[in-house]
Amino acid sequence: MKGGLISINKPSGKSSAQCLNEIKAIISKSELAKFFQSDPPHPNDKNSKRKKWKRNDIKIGHGGTLDPLASGVLVVGLGIGTKQLPQLLSCVKKYKATCLFGCSTNTYDSSGKIIRVASKIPSKEEIADGLAAFRGDILQIPPLYSALHIQGKRLYEYAREGLPLPENVKPRPMKCDHLELVEFHEKGQHNYNDPDVFASKEEIKSEELLRPVSDKEKKEVDSNSEVTEKHNSPQETTDDSQKSHVEEDSAVKTASGESITKTEDNGGTDKNEPKPKKRKLEVTDLERGSRPAIGPSAVLDMSVSSGFYVRSVIHDLAHHIGSEAHMVDLVRTQQGDFFLGGETCFEFDEFQSAGWEQKLASLLKLDIENKEN
Numbered sequence: 440m441k442g443g444l445i446s447i448n449k450p451s452g453k454s455s456a457q458c459l460n461e462i463k464a465i466i467s468k469s470e471l472a473k474f475f476q477s478d479p480p481h482p483n484d485k486n487s488k489r490k491k492w493k494r495n496d497i498k499i500g501h502g503g504t505l506d507p508l509a510s511g512v513l514v515v516g517l518g519i520g521t522k523q524l525p526q527l528l529s530c531v532k533k534y535k536a537t538c539l540f541g542c543s544t545n546t547y548d549s550s551g552k553i554i555r556v557a558s559k560i561p562s563k564e565e566i567a568d569g570l571a572a573f574r575g576d577i578l579q580i581p582p583l584y585s586a587l588h589i590q591g592k593r594l595y596e597y598a599r600e601g602l603p604l605p606e607n608v609k610p611r612p613m614k615c616d617h618l619e620l621v622e623f624h625e626k627g628q629h630n631y632n633d634p635d636v637f638a639s640k641e642e643i644k645s646e647e648l649l650r651p652v653s654d655k656e657k658k659e660v661d662s663n664s665e666v667t668e669k670h671n672s673p674q675e676t677t678d679d680s681q682k683s684h685v686e687e688d689s690a691v692k693t694a695s696g697e698s699i700t701k702t703e704d705n706g707g708t709d710k711n712e713p714k715p716k717k718r719k720l721e722v723t724d725l726e727r728g729s730r731p732a733i734g735p736s737a738v739l740d741m742s743v744s745s746g747f748y749v750r751s752v753i754h755d756l757a758h759h760i761g762s763e764a765h766m767v768d769l770v771r772t773q774q775g776d777f778f779l780g781g782e783t784c785f786e787f788d789e790f791q792s793a794g795w796e797q798k799l800a801s802l803l804k805l806d807i808e809n810k811e812n
Contacts (some may be wrong), residue, residue, distance in 0.1 A: 444520045444777075446774070462499070466499070476498070497518070505771055508549070527774060532742070534772065536738070536768070540566075540633045542634075544765045545598070547765055553633065564751050566756070568760075570739070572759055574618050577750070579748060581608060615752070620737055621739070622738035674705070785798070
């Protein structure tokens, strides 16, 4: 078995696992599949995972998940290259993130519901000056909608099911080597909108569990909740009809989908009811809002350590300068030695056109002419 590392420019609207599965299906049907297939297990091998070996399966994985909303560099390991992927989880990553000021959401990005509306809209200078507090070594609290585990359950699972957290989420040490404001557009000078749906009181309280809330903010939350009840229709406030935010684990290998059902308010689901089926993320899960934005947009360029939540730094920056914000776009421009536009970076659509096999074989030094391999 041979192989190595490449990178792809992951499009927005697809999960990392979906991209990986599509590429796996294409490569598995090509002449290059033989280079990335593992040997069949010994007949006496009792390992359950190895017993699931299939002749046409190739070894493939990625070196760190990108949110479905995000695009950019996704490092992919093929064949023996999958063994190098854990090294990439600790490398420095670079991002360009676009934040929209004026309101915050329960997911900290545009796929969520509004939990607070800003009483203050910051200026370009205030945003630029506020960045200094988030450079260097910092402590960061993950978003409620994240894949962090607490007592065997992911944070976003507690959020979706409306369950209280069994313990406080502790701030985690992170490092931000570079953080700069590179673009700023006043209200009316950008094309972003605020989300359409306001969060319920229960969803707002769930988010409050992650951080201390001042008396002033509590009054604003109560005020926003009253606005929520006026704006939301009965259908929009029904738990079973709400869209959920999907975020995957940052491990090398991930699941292809997550359950989006919530536990009912009566204390849980009936044990006799069948478990809900998992489904893949759909593009409609990331639909943009249509509510006119009330604030400016800003683009931040950053270089950060592994495990850094870009959504959190945007959320925390807004609070630091007395406002509210959420992320509306994210591009990973570099991960380790892999960067957008580099020789080892494939556009995702390249795998649908002619020539990708020759390019991949050249990068990984595979002899596709030798039929004995």
